[in-house]
Amino acid sequence: MRHRNGVQHTGDALIHLDHVSKVFAVRHEAQDSFQSSFIRLFRRENRRAKPLWAIRDVSFEVKRGDCFGVIGPNGSGKSTLLKLITRILEPTEGDIAVRGRIASLLELGAGFHPDLTGRENIYLNGSVYGMTRKQMQQRMHAIIDYAELGDFMDVPIRHYSSGMHVRLGFAVAIHTDPDILLVDEVLAVGDLAFQRKCLDSIQQFRSQGGTLLFVSHDSGTIEALCNRAIWLDHGRIRAEGAPLDVVMSYMNRVSEEAEEKGGSRAMAELEEGRRWGNGRVQVTQVEMVDKSGRSRSAFAGGESLDIRLSYEVMEEIDEPVFGIGIHHQNGVHVCGPNTQFDGLRIPGHRGRGQVVYHIQELPLLEGAYVMSVAAVDAGDGEVYDYHDRAYPLRVLSGRHRERYGIIALGGSWSAVTNEPDDDGPYTDPARLADPEIMSEAR
Amino acid sequence: MERSDLTARSHKAIRRRTSLVEHLVELYGRRELIFNLVVRELKARYKNSVLGFVWSLLNPLGMMLVFTFVFTVMMPNRQLRNFPIFFLCGFLPWQYFTSGVTSSMFSLINNSNLLKKVYFPREVLPTASVLAALVNFLLALLVLFGALLVTGTRLSPYIWLLPVVILIQTCFVLGVGFFISTLNVFYRDTAMIMDVALQAWFFLTPVFYPIEMLPASHQFLGLTWDIRRLMYILNPMASLTAAYRDLLYWGYRTNMDFFLRTAATSAIVLILGYLFFLRFSRRFGEEL
Numbered sequence: 001m002r003h004r005n006g007v008q009h010t011g012d013a014l015i016h017l018d019h020v021s022k023v024f025a026v027r028h029e030a031q032d033s034f035q036s037s038f039i040r041l042f043r044r045e046n047r048r049a050k051p052l053w054a055i056r057d058v059s060f061e062v063k064r065g066d067c068f069g070v071i072g073p074n075g076s077g078k079s080t081l082l083k084l085i086t087r088i089l090e091p092t093e094g095d096i097a098v099r100g101r102i103a104s105l106l107e108l109g110a111g112f113h114p115d116l117t118g119r120e121n122i123y124l125n126g127s128v129y130g131m132t133r134k135q136m137q138q139r140m141h142a143i144i145d146y147a148e149l150g151d152f153m154d155v156p157i158r159h160y161s162s163g164m165h166v167r168l169g170f171a172v173a174i175h176t177d178p179d180i181l182l183v184d185e186v187l188a189v190g191d192l193a194f195q196r197k198c199l200d201s202i203q204q205f206r207s208q209g210g211t212l213l214f215v216s217h218d219s220g221t222i223e224a225l226c227n228r229a230i231w232l233d234h235g236r237i238r239a240e241g242a243p244l245d246v247v248m249s250y251m252n253r254v255s256e257e258a259e260e261k262g263g264s265r266a267m268a269e270l271e272e273g274r275r276w277g278n279g280r281v282q283v284t285q286v287e288m289v290d291k292s293g294r295s296r297s298a299f300a301g302g303e304s305l306d307i308r309l310s311y312e313v314m315e316e317i318d319e320p321v322f323g324i325g326i327h328h329q330n331g332v333h334v335c336g337p338n339t340q341f342d343g344l345r346i347p348g349h350r351g352r353g354q355v356v357y358h359i360q361e362l363p364l365l366e367g368a369y370v371m372s373v374a375a376v377d378a379g380d381g382e383v384y385d386y387h388d389r390a391y392p393l394r395v396l397s398g399r400h401r402e403r404y405g406i407i408a409l410g411g412s413w414s415a416v417t418n419e420p421d422d423d424g425p426y427t428d429p430a431r432l433a434d435p436e437i438m439s440e441a442r
Numbered sequence: 443m444e445r446s447d448l449t450a451r452s453h454k455a456i457r458r459r460t461s462l463v464e465h466l467v468e469l470y471g472r473r474e475l476i477f478n479l480v481v482r483e484l485k486a487r488y489k490n491s492v493l494g495f496v497w498s499l500l501n502p503l504g505m506m507l508v509f510t511f512v513f514t515v516m517m518p519n520r521q522l523r524n525f526p527i528f529f530l531c532g533f534l535p536w537q538y539f540t541s542g543v544t545s546s547m548f549s550l551i552n553n554s555n556l557l558k559k560v561y562f563p564r565e566v567l568p569t570a571s572v573l574a575a576l577v578n579f580l581l582a583l584l585v586l587f588g589a590l591l592v593t594g595t596r597l598s599p600y601i602w603l604l605p606v607v608i609l610i611q612t613c614f615v616l617g618v619g620f621f622i623s624t625l626n627v628f629y630r631d632t633a634m635i636m637d638v639a640l641q642a643w644f645f646l647t648p649v650f651y652p653i654e655m656l657p658a659s660h661q662f663l664g665l666t667w668d669i670r671r672l673m674y675i676l677n678p679m680a681s682l683t684a685a686y687r688d689l690l691y692w693g694y695r696t697n698m699d700f701f702l703r704t705a706a707t708s709a710i711v712l713i714l715g716y717l718f719f720l721r722f723s724r725r726f727g728e729e730l
Contacts, residue, residue, distance in 0.1 A: 024728060035631070083727060087561035090724040110559040113482050115489040124482060127475040128560050 013099075014180055014211050015062040015085060020094035022055040022080055022235075054080040055091075056235040062180070062228075067212040069226035069243055071219060071250050077235040078215050082106065082182055085213070100179025100211075103129065105198075108169030114158035118149055121157055122172055129176045139175045147171035148194070167194055174201050180211045219247040219298075220366055223396050244300055244396055251298030251394050274388050281320045281375040281384035284352075285310040286391055288371075297391075299362055300398025301408060307357040309373055311385075317348040319378040322355045327389055328406050329368040340378055363408050366397035465720060468563050475562060479570035483545070484577060498581035502537075506530055506589060522652065524593050524691075530586050531691045532649040532683045538579035539615055539679060540640050545571040546619030547626050547636060554730035564723040565716065568623045572616050576608075590690065598688065600695040607685045607696075610708045614678055617711035620719040627729050628722070647679045674700075678707045 054077045062068045072078050083089040086102055111128050112121045122143055126136035144153050147168045152160065160168070183202060206212055206225075216222050222229055222243055229243040231250045238253075239246045287295045287308045299305050309322055323338025339346060339355060346355065370389040376382060402408040488494040510526040522528050546568035550557065553567055590597065626632040648655070656670045673680045681704040688694040 083558075088558060088727040090727070104559070106559075111553075111556040113486060115486050116482060120482075120485075124478045127472070127478045128556070128562055130472070130475075130562070132474055 012063045013061040013097075014064055014066075015060075015068075015099075015213070016095075016097040017059050017061070017085075018095040018097075020055060020058045020084060020091045020096055021053060022077075022084060022089060023092040024052045024054055025050075053235050055084065057094075058232075058235070058237055059094075060230055060237070060240065062211060062213060064179075064211055065209050066228055067206060067214060067226040069214045069216065069222035069229035069246075070232055071216055071222050071229060071247060072232035073217055073254070076217075076232045078217070078232055080235075081232065082213075082215060086182070098180075101130065101177065102180045102182060103173045103176050103178030104182040105170065105173055106182060106184050108166045108173060110169070112157050112165065112169070115156055117156055118144075118147075118153045118160070118168055121168070125169075125172045126176065129173075131176055143168075143171045143175050146175070146197075163191060163194075170194075170198055174198075174205070178205075178210070180213060181205055182213045182215070184215050219251055219394070219396065220368075223247045224366065244398060247396055248298055248300060251396075252294075252296045255297035255392070255394075274390050275386065276388075277375070277383040277385040279385060280315045280317055281311055281313050281348075283309050283311050283322075283373055283375055283385050283387060286371075286373050286387070288391070288393065298394040298396060300396045301363070301365055302361050302399035305359050305362055307359070307371070308354055309356075309375075310352065310354045311375060312352045313348060313350050316350055317377065317384075319348050320346055320375050320384060321378045322346070323374050323376070324357060325372040325374070326364070326393065327370050327372070329370065332406065334364070334369070334406060338374075361410075362395065363410065364395045365400060365402065365404075365406050365408055367395055367406060369393040369395060462717070462720075465563065465565075469565060469569075472563055472566055476566050476570050476573065479566065480573045480577065483570060483574040487574075495581070498578045499585050502530060502534060502582040502585045505533065506585070524595060527586075527589055527593060527595060528652075528687070528691050529650055530589065531687045532647070534579060534582050534586060535611060535682055535686050536644065536647060536649050536679065537582070538575055538611065540644075541578065542572040542575035542615035543618050543622055543636070543640070545575060546616075547622045547633060549619075550623050550627050550726065551630075551730065557726055557730055564726055565620065565719055568619045568719075569616065572612065572619050575615070576612055579608075586690065595691070596693045597690070598693040598695060601689055603696065603701075604686075604689050606705075607682065607689065610685075610705050611682050613712040614682070614708035617708065617713070617715035620712075620715035624719050624722050627726055643677075643679065646673070647677060648673070648683055653680065653684060678704060678711070681707070 056077075058081065060068075070078055070081065080089065082104070084091055084096060085098060086104055087098075109125075111125055113124065116124065119140070122140065123133055123136050126139075127133070144150075147164070147170075149164060149168060152164060157165065157168075181202065202212070212225075214222060214226055226243045228241070229246040230237050231239040231246050233253075239249045285308075287310075288297060288299070289295050289306045289308060290299065291304050307324060309324075311320075311322070313320070321338055321340040323336060323340075325336040326334045328334055337357060344355075346353070369392070371391040371393050372387055372389050373391070374386045375384040376386075377384065397403070400408045484495075488497060491497060493500065506526045506529075509529045513525040513529075549567040549571040550564070557564065557567075622632060622636060653670055653673065656673060658668055658670050660667045660669050674684070681700065685696050685701065685704060688696040
């Protein structure tokens with residue numbers, strides 16, 4: 001029913017939630033007044049507002065060194081969960097035990113006072129986090145350096161740009177020696193260069209054994225960074241375990257919901273301008289199916305999948321060619337297989353049919369892709385039906401060992417090493433030490 | 443929502459409260475935060491002012507000059523010598539009271555962005571507000587002492603009790619501050635009500651009149667009331683004002699039993715206020 005700090009024997013767990021629920025009483029008016037309370041004394045029926053279970057029976061543990069991901073759509077209770085963990089809110093039910101200092105990167109610069117200088121605010125903010133003045137003094141130099149504020153340190157904060165403001169907030173938060181870092185995926189901290197720096201710091205924090213709680217409504221980073229994850233849906237845990245599985249079931253649920261909401265991918269609903277062609281052949285349904293026959297839109301790299309195109313020939317034609325095109329979200333056209341390349345001949349007489357493109361091992365790397373499908377004439381390329389970039393395909397990194405870029409070539413490395421001989425071919429050690437090359441090779 | 447959920451909830455609703463001592467230990471651990479917040483409040487108060495802290499001195503000085511003028515030129519008060527001193531002895535503690543209560547009343551809602559984002563013991567905020575008011579009060583007392591020196595008023599041999607009186611008043615202001623700041627989170631009407639209440643309270647407190655002016659026996663509803671005594675019992679500020687005056691103006695030693703009663707009242711107000719605050723502070727995060 002409450003928070004405990006430091007006293008709990010939860011083994012290695014830094015954060016321990018035991019059947020935690022949080023109920024909000026949703027009122028129409030945010031603010032109560034004496035008048036309305038007074039009136040309610042006489043009209044009892046309105047007394048209890050409808051309870052909203054923002055968090056419902058949630059239990060999990062975050063162990064030291066974990067990177068724990070929480071995924072869920074907006075309104076799924078992610079921020080409530082964070083507020084419970086950081087003791088802003090009290091749970092209605094259940095127990096929360098937190099060991100160690102938490103620094104949250106969601107509230108950068110909270111409590112800065114505009115009339116105080118940067119330096120004074122560092123002390124103030126530090127003491128809000130529970131640091132002593134002496135500790136802050138030791139870190140002062142590092143913080144000032146990190147925030148890149150230079151001469152502005154002794155200027156009142158109200159003269160700061162918003163970028164400087166968050167930079168200082170981040171610098172203080174990261175220098176309070178947290179045991180646990182709460183990170184929101186949308187880490188909007190100043191310019192790109194500083195964002196890079198923040199991510200590096202988080203990476204470094206993690207490599208030094210720090211514990212991370214990572215919240216997101218999107219999946220890629222959770223899968224790439226975390227070693228454990230939960231999927232939160234309407235305040236409940238829907239899935240828990242390895243990030244890949246959790247993220248996958250989340251992504252598929254999201255696309256299912258989108259389909260339920262918008263109807264199936266009914267051709268009529270394809271956006272105007274996304275579809276063209278004379279309609280002599282129509283592609284009536286496009287499905288991406290995993291090996292168990294389930295239709296999904298998120299796949300792990302290396303997984304097998306079938307792309308099924310259902311079509312109907314409306315007017316007798318010669319010979320249709322069906323093709324698909326996959327584009328990376330930033331516009332790169334990745335590939336464009338079609339039935340003609342494979343020498344598959346499809347009769348052009350009226351009626352329905354289906355073509356299937358089977359991919360044994362999806363070679364795409366983690367990222368968001370979109371797929372186009374088309375039916376054209378085999379001879380002159382007359383366009384019957386074209387759905388331009390209409391089908392999203394989300395790829396999670398899955399089994400691929402490769403990173404960087406969009407495709408796994410699946411090649412293998414071997415090395416031929418020379419004896420350390422004077423005459424042997426010489427490799428410049430400086431070249432090997434080049435971090436760029438090293439990181440690519442990794 | 444569903445019935446079963448609500449019953450399940452009530453079964454589990456056994457609260458294990460953190461003890462008062464644990465809270466106090468936590469609060470003590472955050473003394474540096476309190477200090478920083480006091481500094482912040484003082485600095486913010488005098489932002490963009492040329493004279494800064496000097497205003498804490500100029501304000502009572504000005505008040506004293508005004509009252510000297512009013513009560514020596516416009517309507518001379520012959521019963522009380524050094525009426526401005528008499529007035530300041532009551533007015534400065536009163537000002538400490540109102541500014542402490544008012545600033546702690548707003549301390550929570552004005553810092554809602556902080557409260558909604560970082561955890562720290564919430565009582566830190568009203569405490570810091572009251573302490574900032576205390577600092578101003580102490581500065582203003584300097585002016586009073588200056589005036590005492592100029593007018594040649596003789597101090598009570600019990601003047602060493604003054605810090606104790608200030609401590610007692612601080613307890614009282616803190617206690618009221620805890621109550622009012624909590625109420626103001628849940629009902630913003632509190633601020634409006636306090637506006638009027640403090641004004642009424644001012645006139646009900648013998649700040650610019652001696653308490654001896656009040657009738658010792660007054661017929662009302664067929665009963666005889668000792669208004670003076672009632673005032674001391676019901677209004678701790680009246681007792682505190684009297685204690686300040688005894689030490690600073692009359693040069694008298696305050697009666698011990700009276701003194702202890704005032705101290706006990708303040709302690710009770712503080713403890714009740716603090717418990718009230720702790721009881722409801724767990725809901726600040728969602729109410730603000």
